Structures are given as C-alpha cells and as structure tokens.
Amino acid sequence: MNRRELTKVVTSLENGASLSKALYARTGRAHVVGITGPPGVGKSSVIDRLIDELRRQKKTVAVVAVDPTSPISGGALLGDRLRMQRHSDDKGVFIRSLATRHHQGGLTDATPQIIHALDATGFDVVIVETVGTGQDEVEVAEVADTVVVVLMPELGDEIQRAKSGLMEIADILVINKSDLLRETPSSHAIHPGERKWHRPTVYTSAKTGADISTLCGLTEAHQLSLVSTGELARRRARAARSEVIRLLQSTLAASILRELEGSWAQTVLTDVAGRKLDPGVAVKMLTERIFKNNHRSTNHGTERRRRKTRRRIKAGR
Amino acid sequence: MNRRELTKVVTSLENGASLSKALYARTGRAHVVGITGPPGVGKSSVIDRLIDELRRQKKTVAVVAVDPTSPISGGALLGDRLRMQRHSDDKGVFIRSLATRHHQGGLTDATPQIIHALDATGFDVVIVETVGTGQDEVEVAEVADTVVVVLMPELGDEIQRAKSGLMEIADILVINKSDLLRETPSSHAIHPGERKWHRPTVYTSAKTGADISTLCGLTEAHQLSLVSTGELARRRARAARSEVIRLLQSTLAASILRELEGSWAQTVLTDVAGRKLDPGVAVKMLTERIFKNNHRSTNHGTERRRRKTRRRIKAGR
Numbered sequence: 233m234n235r236r237e238l239t240k241v242v243t244s245l246e247n248g249a250s251l252s253k254a255l256y257a258r259t260g261r262a263h264v265v266g267i268t269g270p271p272g273v274g275k276s277s278v279i280d281r282l283i284d285e286l287r288r289q290k291k292t293v294a295v296v297a298v299d300p301t302s303p304i305s306g307g308a309l310l311g312d313r314l315r316m317q318r319h320s321d322d323k324g325v326f327i328r329s330l331a332t333r334h335h336q337g338g339l340t341d342a343t344p345q346i347i348h349a350l351d352a353t354g355f356d357v358v359i360v361e362t363v364g365t366g367q368d369e370v371e372v373a374e375v376a377d378t379v380v381v382v383l384m385p386e387l388g389d390e391i392q393r394a395k396s397g398l399m400e401i402a403d404i405l406v407i408n409k410s411d412l413l414r415e416t417p418s419s420h421a422i423h424p425g426e427r428k429w430h431r432p433t434v435y436t437s438a439k440t441g442a443d444i445s446t447l448c449g450l451t452e453a454h455q456l457s458l459v460s461t462g463e464l465a466r467r468r469a470r471a472a473r474s475e476v477i478r479l480l481q482s483t484l485a486a487s488i489l490r491e492l493e494g495s496w497a498q499t500v501l502t503d504v505a506g507r508k509l510d511p512g513v514a515v516k517m518l519t520e521r522i523f524k525n526n527h528r529s530t531n532h533g534t535e536r537r538r539r540k541t542r543r544r545i546k547a548g549r
Numbered sequence: 550m551n552r553r554e555l556t557k558v559v560t561s562l563e564n565g566a567s568l569s570k571a572l573y574a575r576t577g578r579a580h581v582v583g584i585t586g587p588p589g590v591g592k593s594s595v596i597d598r599l600i601d602e603l604r605r606q607k608k609t610v611a612v613v614a615v616d617p618t619s620p621i622s623g624g625a626l627l628g629d630r631l632r633m634q635r636h637s638d639d640k641g642v643f644i645r646s647l648a649t650r651h652h653q654g655g656l657t658d659a660t661p662q663i664i665h666a667l668d669a670t671g672f673d674v675v676i677v678e679t680v681g682t683g684q685d686e687v688e689v690a691e692v693a694d695t696v697v698v699v700l701m702p703e704l705g706d707e708i709q710r711a712k713s714g715l716m717e718i719a720d721i722l723v724i725n726k727s728d729l730l731r732e733t734p735s736s737h738a739i740h741p742g743e744r745k746w747h748r749p750t751v752y753t754s755a756k757t758g759a760d761i762s763t764l765c766g767l768t769e770a771h772q773l774s775l776v777s778t779g780e781l782a783r784r785r786a787r788a789a790r791s792e793v794i795r796l797l798q799s800t801l802a803a804s805i806l807r808e809l810e811g812s813w814a815q816t817v818l819t820d821v822a823g824r825k826l827d828p829g830v831a832v833k834m835l836t837e838r839i840f841k842n843n844h845r846s847t848n849h850g851t852e853r854r855r856r857k858t859r860r861r862i863k864a865g866r
Contacts, residue, residue, distance in 0.1 A: 250827075251828075252827075253830075256828070257827075260824055465822075469818070469819070469822040471822075472818060472821040473821075475821075476817075476835070477806075477809070479828055479832040480805050480832050480839075481802060481805065484798075484801045484839075485798060488794060488798065492793075501789060501790050501793060502786070504790075504792075504793055505782075505786040505790075507573060507576060507577055510567075510568060510569075510570045510574075511573070511661075511662075511793055511796055512567040512568065512796070515793060518793070518797055519797060519800050519843075522797075522801075523840055524844055526836075526840040526844075527840040527841050527843075527844035
C-alpha cells in the first residue's frame with residue numbers, strides 16, 4: 233500500500249468503515265508502543281526524537297496521535313504535533329492525528345482499527361500518543377504492547393495525584409525535561425539475564441536529545457521480554473477482547489439512539505422529565521423494547537423460514 | 550430526612566441502588582450548579598467560599614465532588630476537598646466525594662441519582678464539582694441548571710486548548726486567583742432588563758474572598774433567567790434524556806459482560822485474538838446473540854402466558 237492508499241484507508245476507518253478481513257489477517261507483526269502522560273510534559277517532542285532514533289536503525293514508524301477534542305466543538309487540534317510533520321517527506325514515517333469527538337473516554341472506536349491497518353501495511357513500530365487523563369490511560373494500556381509513561385520534574389498537585397493511575401500501566405517510565413534538574417539521576421539499567429520485567433526509569437531531554445537512544449533500546453528490550461515470557465499473547469488476547477467490547481458497546485449505543493427517536497420513547501422521556509415516571513422504570517421499559525425490536529430484526533430471516541415451513545406443513549407438502 | 554439517613558441513602562445509591570419513586574417525585578426544586586475547570590484553578594476553594602455566602606443568605610447547600618480516580622487503583626482521593634469539611638458541623642451543609650471508578654468518562658452512573666436525593670431532601674442549592682477534562686465537562690452540562698467554569702490567569706498550553714470546550718458550556722465564567730494579576734479587571738455586570746443571558750466573567754479570589762458574593766448573585770440571576778425564558782424546562786428535559794441514556798448504556802453493558810463470560814463468546818474472542826475472525830464479524834455474532842438471549846429472558850412471562858393460552862385452547866377450555 234502506498235502512502236496515498238494508506239491515507240485513504242485510515243480516513244475511511246475514521247469515518248466508520250470496518251477493516252477488511254484480509255487486512256486484519258495480516259496484523260500482529262508491528263510493535264505497538266503507547267506513549268501517554270499529563271499535558272505539557274513533552275510527549276510529542278519525545279516521539280519526534282524517537283522517530284529520529286528508529287529511522288537511524290532503518291525501522292519504519294507510524295504515529296497515531298489521539299487528540300482530546302471537545303465533543304461539542306468537534307474540531308481537530310494539531311498544536312505542537314505539527315513539529316513531527318518535518319518527517320512527512322520520509323516514506324518510512326506516517327503520522328496521523330485523530331480527533332476523539334463523539335466518543336466517551338479517550339480513544340476513538342476507530343483507533344484499534346487504524347493501528348491494525350498500519351500494522352498490516354508493514355510498519356515496524358506503531359506509536360499511539362494519548363494524553364494521560366482519566367480514561368485514556370486505561371485504554372492505551374489495552375491497545376499497546378509496551379506502555380511508556382512520560383512525566384516531568386515538578387508536576388502540580390492534582391497531576392501528582394493522577395500519577396498513581398499512570399504508574400500502574402507503565403512498562404517504562406520517562407522523566408522528560410530532565411535538563412531542568414540541577415543533577416540528572418542516571419537512568420535505571422535493565423538486567424539482561426532476568427526474565428521478569430522491572431519497570432525502568434529513563435531521564436530524557438527531548439530538547440538536548442539526552443537518553444532518547446536509551447529509551448529506544450528499552451522499548452525494544454521490553455518487546456523481547458514480552459515474547460520470551462509469553463506475556464505478548466496474553467496482552468494481545470486482552471486487546472482483542474477490549475476491542476470487541478468497545479465495538480459491541482457502540483453498536484448497542486446506536487440501537488439505543490435509534491429507539492429513543494421513536495414517539496413511544498419520546499413519551500417515556502417526557503414523563504421522566506415531568507417527574508411522572510422515575511428513570512429506573514423508564515430504563516426497564518426501554519431495555520425490553522430494544523431487545524425485542526432488535527431481536528426481531530436480526531432474527532428476520534429465521535422467522536420467515538419458520539413461517540414458510542409451517543405453511544408447508546399445513547398444506548400437507 | 551436527617552443527616553444519617555441521607556448519608557445512608559447516598560451510599561446505597563453509590564453502590565448501585567435505585568432512587569425510590571417517592572423521592573424522585575419530590576425532585577426538581579433545588580438549583581443544581583455545576584462547577585468545573587482544569588486541575589489546580591481552585592474550584593474547591595471557590596466552592597468553600599460560596600458555601601459561606603449561601604449560608605449567610607440562610608440557604609442550605611449540598612456539594613457532590615466527583616473525583617477522577619484511577620479506574621485501576623479504585624481508591625477515593627479527597628485531597629484539598631478536606632478544607633470544605635470545616636462546614637461539617639453545619640446542619641445546612643452536606644458534602645460528599647464520589648469516586649468515578651468503573652465508569653467510562655466523568656460522572657458516575659450514581660451522580661444524577663444522588664443529585665435527585667439531595668434535591669428531594671430539600672437542599673436549596675446542589676453544587677456538583679468536576680474536573681474539566683474531556684468528557685466531564687459535557688456531563689456536568691447535562692446534569693446542571695447553571696454551569697460555572699473556573700479558570701485562572703496564565704494557564705499552560707494544553708489547558709488553554711481544552712478551554713474552548715469549557716467555554717461552550719459556561720453560563721458564568723470565573724477567573725479565580727485574580728489576586729495574581731497586577732491589575733484585576735472589573736467583573737462584567739449583568740444587564741437586568743434583558744431577557745437573553747450574556748455570559749458574565751467574574752474575577753474572584755478564593756484566597757481574599759474577592760467577588761465571591763458577585764458570583765453568588767450571578768448564579769441566582771442565571772436561575773431566574775432560566776425560569777423566565779423557559780430554558781429551565783428545556784435543560785431539565787435534556788437532563789432526563791441523558792440520565793436515561795446513561796442508565797440504558799450501563800444496563801446493556803452489563804448484558805455484554807454477562808454474555809462474554811460464556812464459553813461460546815470465549816471461543817469467538819480467542820478466534821479474534823488469533824486473527825482467524827475479524828472484530829467486525831465477531832461483534833455481529835455477539836450482538837445477535839445478546840438480543841436473542843435477553844429478549845427471551847425479558848419476554849419470559851409473556852411467552853409462558855401465551856403457551857398456557859394455547860394449551861387451554863387445545864383443551865377446548
């Protein structure tokens with residue numbers, strides 16, 4: 233697939249198309265690296281430097297940057313991700329920003345599918361960048377093989393609190409902007425002989441480029457560890473499960489919205505707003521109706537066949 | 550209801566109980582004020598000062614503070630909300646922190662129900678505090694009559710970007726920590742004769758207490774404007790709709806999880822993980838099954854009755 237074809241596929245996936253069966257069958261080869269952390273720690277700059285390092289090693293890289301766009305305004309914000317665009321002439325690099333509009337939580341429904349498309353196209357490394365606030369941090373852990381959490385020295389109070397959640401998903405911890413420190417601690421080394429992965433801490437500076445190659449080496453070491461311990465298969469099974477759950481939820485959400493447009497549902501909602509009916513009872517009534525109507529529609533073929541059979545029996549054929 | 554009874558009711562709602570029909574019928578009287586904004590702008594301190602002001606006016610106040618707890622760690626964080634607890638001896642004040650564990654997005658499923666319970670108990674004002682990042686800002690707009698967005702001078706780059714979403718839901722804009730400014734601009738006045746609401750900007754300092762009474766007066770003015778323009782009824786109808794949708798979604802999500810535990814679904818998921826089946830087809834298979842099984846179970850009574858009738862007809866009774 234050339235760049236133009238790939239861009240087309242990604243756009244169609246973003247607009248709700250499904251990945252073809254053929255493409256899905258070719259997935260599972262790329263190393264999917266999730267990079268997350270609070271706003272302002274320099275995630276995009278770290279990724280920009282990582283691209284340089286991976287390209288030096290002749291590896292191809294795709295970056296999916298997930299933008300926490302307001303669901304109301306709905307516009308895509310590029311901001312400092314523009315910096316990465318300097319790689320846009322390099323055929324071994326593909327960068328795409330996705331807006332998270334119309335989606336509860338962090339990643340869009342299309343994100344896993346877009347990762348699959350990039351994987352199937354043959355990129356060696358697929359980087360997924362998200363802002364680590366609330367739900368995103370869990371979701372990035374669900375799609376990535378390796379989770380890199382980026383922090384910086386001296387973070388504010390509420391961000392320090394949010395850190396605990398981030399630490400739990402980190403395979404590698406990066407303290408970026410380490411040039412701000414009077415003395416930079418040395419990055420933790422990994423223990424080559426050991427099978428169990430001990431989360432290392434790397435003190436990088438995207439500004440000076442310090443320890444970016446260490447970070448790059450660690451992501452690769454983590455991938456090797458995933459394979460040798462069998463953890464990769466477990467993570468991939470978990471990723472498949474959460475992708476299916478996510479898709480199921482949006483399918484059912486669509487059924488809900490369809491049902492709510494009907495006049496019967498409108499009456500129910502008006503009664504709830506008027507305090508004549510409580511929300512719990514309303515939900516019970518609507519749930520039964522959704523299951524009934526959708527069962528009928530998905531079951532249409534079977535029902536018709538049954539009726540035909542009955543008619544035949546009656547007619548003595 | 551006394552405080553102990555109320556605490557019990559709120560806890561049971563938080564643990565998944567439903568609001569009684571009797572309590573729901575008594576709701577709709579409180580003024581629900583949503584207070585949201587980025588981390589660190591001093592939302593809790595502003596609320597603390599607002600409580601003082603409302604109590605001076607002999608109004609009773611309940612505060613629901615929604616904590617963006619990591620869904621993985623699951624612990625509730627109280628932090629600087631502890632400061633508000635100095636009101637805990639005051640019988641006209643009720644404060645409760647809710648953790649958002651196990652919930653995609655901002656508010657928990659229980660939040661609207663807890664607001665209803667506080668409303669039905671007779672609190673004049675119910676304040677809902679959320680951190681304005683991503684989904685929360687939309688959700689707070691769905692449950693509140695009046696949305697107050699709190700910002701501060703000199704916010705970082707990514708927060709400035711997030712502001713655009715917040716501005717769209719703000720009925721009143723607060724620039725807190727205005728004591729940091731060399732010159733504090735005067736707060737925008739409201740235009741008493743005018744029907745249409747023009748979003749005012751208030752420059753407060755929770756530290757010195759400056760312009761907190763102006764803010765308090767503006768929330769009241771907004772409530773009056775909602776009533777006189779008929780906007781209140783529209784907002785309440787929207788709130789009822791989104792509460793029902795949220796409950797419907799979690800009901801259906803529970804059906805999904807139940808289905809996925811079965812061995813049939815496990816085989817499907819294993820095939821997806823092994824790239825033998827693509828996620829789109831898997832979702833189609835699972836959706837059909839969920840609708841079928843749930844239709845059967847919700848329809849159980851009707852089916853039995855029908856069979857009984859058929860038997861009676863056959864027997865000639």
